[in-house]
Amino acid sequence: MSEIVRIESVTKQWGHVVGVDDVSLAVKTGEFVTLLGPSGCGKSTLLRMIGGFEDPTKGSIWLDGQNVTHLPPNRRDVNVVFQDYALFPHMSVGKNVGYGLKFTDEPRNQVATKAREALDLVGLSDKYDAMPSQLSGGQRQRVALARALVRRPKVLLLDEPLSALDANLREAMQVELRHLHQKVGLTFIMVTHDQDEALAMADRVLVMRNGRVVQDGTPDDLYDRPASAYVADFVGSTNMFRSAVVDGHVQLHDHVLELPERLKTCREGQFGFRPEKVRIVGSGEGGANRITGQLNELLYHGSTARLVIGEGPNAIIVSHMLQDHSGRSALPQLGEDVTVEIAADTLMRFEPEAGE
Amino acid sequence: MNTAKQTVDDALNRTSSTKLLSNITWRVVIGAILAFLYLPIVVLVLFSFNSSRSLSWPMTGVTLDWYRKLAANEQLLEALWNSLYVATCATTLTLLIGVPAAMALDRLSFPGKGIFRKLVLLPIALPGIITGISMLSMFKLFGLPLSLETVIIGHATALLAVVVTQVFARLQRLPKSYEEASLDLGAGPLHTFLFVTLPNIRSAVIGAGLLSFTLSFDEIPVTFFLTGRDNTLPMYIWSTMRRGITPEINAVGALIVLASAILIVTSVLLLRENSNSR
Numbered sequence: 001m002s003e004i005v006r007i008e009s010v011t012k013q014w015g016h017v018v019g020v021d022d023v024s025l026a027v028k029t030g031e032f033v034t035l036l037g038p039s040g041c042g043k044s045t046l047l048r049m050i051g052g053f054e055d056p057t058k059g060s061i062w063l064d065g066q067n068v069t070h071l072p073p074n075r076r077d078v079n080v081v082f083q084d085y086a087l088f089p090h091m092s093v094g095k096n097v098g099y100g101l102k103f104t105d106e107p108r109n110q111v112a113t114k115a116r117e118a119l120d121l122v123g124l125s126d127k128y129d130a131m132p133s134q135l136s137g138g139q140r141q142r143v144a145l146a147r148a149l150v151r152r153p154k155v156l157l158l159d160e161p162l163s164a165l166d167a168n169l170r171e172a173m174q175v176e177l178r179h180l181h182q183k184v185g186l187t188f189i190m191v192t193h194d195q196d197e198a199l200a201m202a203d204r205v206l207v208m209r210n211g212r213v214v215q216d217g218t219p220d221d222l223y224d225r226p227a228s229a230y231v232a233d234f235v236g237s238t239n240m241f242r243s244a245v246v247d248g249h250v251q252l253h254d255h256v257l258e259l260p261e262r263l264k265t266c267r268e269g270q271f272g273f274r275p276e277k278v279r280i281v282g283s284g285e286g287g288a289n290r291i292t293g294q295l296n297e298l299l300y301h302g303s304t305a306r307l308v309i310g311e312g313p314n315a316i317i318v319s320h321m322l323q324d325h326s327g328r329s330a331l332p333q334l335g336e337d338v339t340v341e342i343a344a345d346t347l348m349r350f351e352p353e354a355g356e
Numbered sequence: 357m358n359t360a361k362q363t364v365d366d367a368l369n370r371t372s373s374t375k376l377l378s379n380i381t382w383r384v385v386i387g388a389i390l391a392f393l394y395l396p397i398v399v400l401v402l403f404s405f406n407s408s409r410s411l412s413w414p415m416t417g418v419t420l421d422w423y424r425k426l427a428a429n430e431q432l433l434e435a436l437w438n439s440l441y442v443a444t445c446a447t448t449l450t451l452l453i454g455v456p457a458a459m460a461l462d463r464l465s466f467p468g469k470g471i472f473r474k475l476v477l478l479p480i481a482l483p484g485i486i487t488g489i490s491m492l493s494m495f496k497l498f499g500l501p502l503s504l505e506t507v508i509i510g511h512a513t514a515l516l517a518v519v520v521t522q523v524f525a526r527l528q529r530l531p532k533s534y535e536e537a538s539l540d541l542g543a544g545p546l547h548t549f550l551f552v553t554l555p556n557i558r559s560a561v562i563g564a565g566l567l568s569f570t571l572s573f574d575e576i577p578v579t580f581f582l583t584g585r586d587n588t589l590p591m592y593i594w595s596t597m598r599r600g601i602t603p604e605i606n607a608v609g610a611l612i613v614l615a616s617a618i619l620i621v622t623s624v625l626l627l628r629e630n631s632n633s634r
Contacts, residue, residue: 073536074539074544078540079541083533084533086531086534086536086537088538088552089556102543103542148540148541151541151542
């Protein structure tokens with residue numbers, strides 16, 4: 001696949017405030033890339049620079065081999081789905097979608113037809129004559145998508161596209177956006193602060209922090225091989241602890257855990273494991289890397305529950321199914337002693353980060 | 357038992373009569389305020405139909421003579437024409453300067469923006485007499501002869517604040533993303549302004565324009581200092597008043613009230629629609 005977007009050492013500064021700090025990245029044609037990070041990490045600024053709404057302080061941006069660093073938005077072949085959708089309130093849905101076609105080579109008499117086709121693509125062909133104010137949030141979102149897609153841009157930029165929708169609709173739209181991406185075969189770059197959304201939708205996720213990309217990988221990479229404690233904590237949740245390494249073992253509070261072969265020779269540092277990878281075992285069973293503690297809290301999260309085992313700073317969090325396959329409750333009672341196994345190969349070690 | 361019931365009844369009566377009393381009081385207060393505001397205008401309009409020249413109650417009869425005389429009074433018609441000319445030009449000029457100024461205030465950030473904003477808004481608080489004198493001195497300094505055009509410039513400076521305030525307030529509530537979306541979809545800045553920004557601030561522009569027109573049409577102090585030989589309508593009325601109040605003046609007044617009312621109601625309606633949308 002060929003490269004469609006190239007960003008070379010791009011920095012954005014306002015006075016002393018650094019929004020984006022020396023970011024480089026390349027996006028291939030047809031990829032679905034997500035920029036993920038908390039608010040203020042620079043992800044939106046980066047997207048706005050690709051769209052042409054912000055001028056980079058340093059570096060260059062290339063679109064399909066053309067240097068577009070300082071081109072205005074109306075002269076770049078990218079389109080944006082804005083967070084607030086930005087549908088023009090004084091124009092009908094059809095006029096909104098057709099708006100962008102007036103500036104292309106599209107013959108005048110084809111504008112309405114193309115606009116209808118684009119609305120058809122998002123399942124809103126019957127809303128051509130409606131005004132944006134008559135639509136629901138999800139419908140506005142689709143119109144915004146149709147309006148951006150109708151121009152067949154080289155890259156579609158999505159700025160927190162689902163953040164204004166309620167939870168159920170958001171999940172449905174995640175699937176729909178994913179399908180749309182496959183159907184139109186365009187390159188999508190999406191910004192989000194929602195890790196579930198990023199993992200669910202993208203081929204590739206770039207985690208950003210303080211204006212820098214701290215990890216660039218597939219959803220699997222981020223989950224199984226987080227590059228830092230920050231990523232591990234931001235993408236999913238992680239039980240963290242610091243420990244020295246003695247004879248290939250670490251100490252988690254009062255318990256000694258064996259490290260996997262790959263980590264046996266490392267020095268002291270920060271370690272972690274995912275709550276989902278901890279297994280509850282019967283108290284009678286013996287074995288390595290087992291911890292017993294009192295179950296102090298149960299928090300329900302949909303079909304799973306979070307179990308807080310142990311107390312205060314010594315507590316660990318374990319994620320477990322509410323019911324087993326036969327539909328019986330699979331959870332221990334509050335106050336019971338619970339034994340869990342933290343298998344050696346689920347342990348992760350993180351390099352200390354700069355500035356920590 | 358009986359006395360207790362009576363006490364309750366008394367109490368009920370008292371509360372209802374207090375309620376009635378306070379109701380009446382409020383009506384009187386509201387009536388007084390309205391009378392204070394509008395009685396003079398009612399008098400003016402009534403006496404414009406009075407068949408006698410004297411301003412005394414009761415009216416002697418109803419006539420349209422004064423309106424007929426008015427239509428034949430060339431001086432007055434010329435003054436009316438001058439006023440319309442001044443108000444139209446001043447409003448146009450103000451909108452041409454004020455809308456871009458409001459856009460600049462809203463969209464650009466530049467050093468000294470806060471001061472620029474206050475300076476633009478200051479003339480609204482400046483007494484007309486100060487604007488009049490200062491502009492008179494300036495025109496004299498530059499050797500510009502006084503005319504209706506100098507009046508137009510004078511009015512425009514005073515009205516700029518009105519337009520900038522209204523349009524700026526509307527722009528602040530207009531999401532920046534509309535313009536960004538338009539640019540993103542391939543439109544140039546001019547097309548974006550004409551077809552996206554302007555339609556969304558249209559009611560504020562029209563409303564501010566109508567208000568400016570009314571204010572300019574009625575204006576005396578600035579006009580007094582800056583006009584040459586030509587008279588505007590308020591100036592003409594003022595000059596004839598020195599010979600006493602004639603029913604003819606009442607008739608002009610009644611017509612101005614009618615025109616102003618239409619303009620003000622229109623502008624209020626437009627500005628209200630403007631705040632309701634979105």
